[in-house]
Amino acid sequence: SVREAGGDKIVSLSKATHKALNRKALIEKRLLQALDQKNLKVLYQPQIDVKTGKISVVEALVRWEDEVMGVVSPDELIPIAEETGLINNIGSFMLERACEQALIWKKAGLHLKVAINSSVREFRDKNMAKSILDMLAKTGCPASLLQIEITEKFALEAEAATFITQQMRKLENEGIVFVLDDFGIGYGSFRYMQILPIDTLKIDQTFTRSILKSEKTQKLMHGMVQLGKSMELKVVAEGVETAEQADLLVTYGCDAIQGYYISKPVTPEEIEELLVK
Ligand code: C2E
Ligand code: MG
Numbered sequence: 001s002v003r004e005a006g007g008d009k010i011v012s013l014s015k016a017t018h019k020a021l022n023r024k025a026l027i028e029k030r031l032l033q034a035l036d037q038k039n040l041k042v043l044y045q046p047q048i049d050v051k052t053g054k055i056s057v058v059e060a061l062v063r064w065e066d067e068v069m070g071v072v073s074p075d076e077l078i079p080i081a082e083e084t085g086l087i088n089n090i091g092s093f094m095l096e097r098a099c100e101q102a103l104i105w106k107k108a109g110l111h112l113k114v115a116i117n118s119s120v121r122e123f124r125d126k127n128m129a130k131s132i133l134d135m136l137a138k139t140g141c142p143a144s145l146l147q148i149e150i151t152e153k154f155a156l157e158a159e160a161a162t163f164i165t166q167q168m169r170k171l172e173n174e175g176i177v178f179v180l181d182d183f184g185i186g187y188g189s190f191r192y193m194q195i196l197p198i199d200t201l202k203i204d205q206t207f208t209r210s211i212l213k214s215e216k217t218q219k220l221m222h223g224m225v226q227l228g229k230s231m232e233l234k235v236v237a238e239g240v241e242t243a244e245q246a247d248l249l250v251t252y253g254c255d256a257i258q259g260y261y262i263s264k265p266v267t268p269e270e271i272e273e274l275l276v277k
């Protein structure tokens with residue numbers, strides 16, 4: 001009967017919720033331990049500079065394979081870490097690794113900048129800028145080798161919170177570059193682009209994915225590149241998987257290309273192999 005079906009629904013819904021909550025609690029617990037033991041890994045995904053044809057920037061992406069749960073993807077991990085506050089720990093782990101790696105490459109005579117992804121929660125800490133500068137000093141990594149990728153969600157909150165904008169300016173003055181990641185899918189406001197020290201737009205990969213299939217997407221992406229250029233920003237296309245997509249984006253004037261067409265995220269050793277190719 002209808003009533004029975006309704007009853008079932010309530011039971012199965014609460015079971016699903018229960019399961020999700022259990023998984024979240026388990027992730028939180030295991031993540032805390034993984035951070036403690038520095039059991040997270042970092043892979044690096046290169047960007048190709050269109051003008052030189054060379055790898056100019058590599059993006060550090062967190063990887064976690066837990067003994068009990070197996071691989072937990074960033075798409076599952078990061079939102080839980082943001083909610084629980086463990087994103088601060090992930091952020092400082094990634095920052096330290098990125099700085100160390102950038103310095104190793106610099107000493108080897110390779111000119112590679114390293115980009116990390118930052119969540120706005122990390123910048124709610126009034127000491128964030130100082131922590132980053134301290135880490136640069138501790139590792140000996142020049143500020144000019146570090147890029148920080150933020151999202152539109154971050155930008156919106158930063159615009160409204162003066163102390164976040166100030167921290168960004170402080171870092172920019174030291175030579176750190178801010179990249180607006182996943183550009184175009186966030187929130188309908190460009191106001192932050194007047195205020196925040198943004199150097200680069202990275203157009204979201206959902207646009208790249210449909211560019212060959214949709215004339216509207218082509219016009220949209222061309223327009224986004226032009227917007228970036230007219231504001232004297234660098235423009236990067238992400239999620240580029242084919243030569244055809246790359247060609248089109250290069251004709252639009254993109255400064256750099258990132259995606260499986262160039263390389264998936266790989267180890268530092270594999271980055272070095274890509275450089276000699
Ligand atoms: P993102 O920063 O936009 O990074 C791009 C994501 O797309 C990465 O997934 C990358 O592996 C994937 N990708 C790159 N090229 C291609 C392509 O050509 N095709 C397809 N299908 N995918 C591609 P990943 O590593 O799973 O990371 C997902 C998201 O998680 C990142 O998106 C970023 O927002 C977040 N994230 C990853 N690591 C960190 C971190 O250390 N801190 C923070 N706060 N967020 C992170
Ligand atoms: Mg990114």
Ligand code: MG
Pocket residue numbers: 181182202204205238
């Ligand atoms: Mg992105």
Ligand code: MG
Pocket residue numbers: 182
């Ligand atoms: Mg993304």
